[in-house]
Amino acid sequence: MTVAANVNQCLSTIKGIEAQLSLFALNFQDEKARVVLHESMMLMEEIKKDLQTRITELELEEPQYKKT
Amino acid sequence: MELADPIDIIFRSFLFILILFLITKIVGKKQISQITFFEYVSGITVGSIAAEVITGLESNISYGIMSILIFGLTAVLVDFTALKSKKFRDIVEGRGTVFIEDGKIQEDNLKKERYSTDELGSLLRRQNVFRVADVEFAVLEPTGDLSVLLKKENRPLTPKDLQLTVADEKVPQTIIMDGKVLNDPLAKSGKNRAWLNIELQKLGVTIDNVFLGQVDSFGELTVDLYDDKIQVPSPQERPQVMALLKKCQADLELFSLGTDSEGAKKMYKRNSQKLTEAIEKLSPYLNG
Structure with missing residues (x-):
């Protein structure tokens, strides 16, 4: 596996976590828990953005491995 | 015995069942737990009056109803007055007597309530206390129960003692x-x-x-x-998300070690930090 593929995998895991967190935010009854969940979702959003930029960089560096 | 007697008894029984039901509804739950001596006595008296009137055919029904109503209404009246005035409450409902203060048994108070050392020991044991030295404070409630405050080191450990944050849980x-x-x-x-x-x-x-x-x-x-042979899976989503968070955090650490680019190293480090923060904040809600 190339580095880009690894980072890509991590990115999709983060996306999955974000989706689960938003589901929890709907289900949890406790207001405080919801606030924490939303804060964490925002963190995930930031991480997602950084990883996305990194993946673009990596794909430029190793274009031979770019997914078609 | 006259023919009318059984019919009269049946009539009286049903009538007083109804009246007693209404009175207990009015007086409320407090009477059942017999919070005070007054309520305890009035409860017994109301019952005896009803029994007397139902079986004693020579006694007048209306007198019985009247006295039951008086007892019931007085109980309600006393309750309301006690709600309003602290002084009245102290007189009617009584006050607790301190048996142990600062870890020392108050012998005078014990004598005042006519409790022997054995009885005190038995009351303490009922609260699962076998060593008097473990007790910081104990008070005899007006109901006759002993409330015990243990010394801090003997109290059960709580999440607060461990400075843990735990999720607020509502009633299922x-x-x-x-x-x-x-x-x-x-x-x-x-x-x-x-x-x-x-x-x-x-x-x-x-x-x-x-x-x-x-x-x-x-x-x-x-x-x-209904079918106890079927195993129901327990909910796994929350621990699963926690595991994923930890995995991602470890991945980012690995990436930051693996890359040669200075900027990328920093970026991975920063994001791994963010994930650690998220894990810390979410752990009370996602664990268990």
Whole structure:
């Protein structure tokens, strides 16, 4: 596996976590828990953005491995 | 015995069942727990008057009703006055007597309430205290129970002592009983039938087979089935997300070690830090 593929995998895991967190935010009854969940979702959003930029960089560096 | 007597007794019995029912409704739950001596006595008296009038055919029904009403209404009146005035409350309901203060037994108070050392020991043992030295403070309530405050080091450990944050948990709602959906609690927990059907499908059970189903404040459904041979999976989503978070955090650490680019190293480090922060904040809600 190339580095880009690894980072890509991590990115999709983060996306999955974000989706689960938003589901929890709907289900949890406790207001405080919801606030924490939303804060964490925002963190995930930031991480997602950084990883996305990194993946673009990596794909430029190793274009031979770019997914078609 | 006259023919009319049994009929009269039946009539009186039903009449007084009705009256006693009404009186207890008016006086309320307090009478049942017999909070004060006054309520205890008035409860017994009302019962005896009713019994007397029902079986003693020579006694007048209206007198019986009248005295029951007087006792009932007085109890209510006393309750209300006690609510308003602290002084009155102290007189009627009595005050607690301190038996142990600062870890020392108050012998004078013990004598005043006519409690022997053995009785004090027995009251303490009923509260699972076998060593008087463990007790910081103990007070004899007007009801005759002993309330005990243990010394700090002997109290059970709480999350607060360990400085742990734990999730606030609300009362679980029972939404399925005997295979039937209860609509009110379902609405109260903010769910609907469509959600319930999906959750049941996830667990792989039909609603007819569910004896009891509860939803907790995390919105997770737990069920007990009629068929005890079937194993129901316990909800795994929260620990799963926690595991994923940890995995991602470890991945980012690895990436930051693996890359040669200075900027990328920093970026990975920063994001791994963010994930650590998220893990810390979420752990009370996602664990267990």
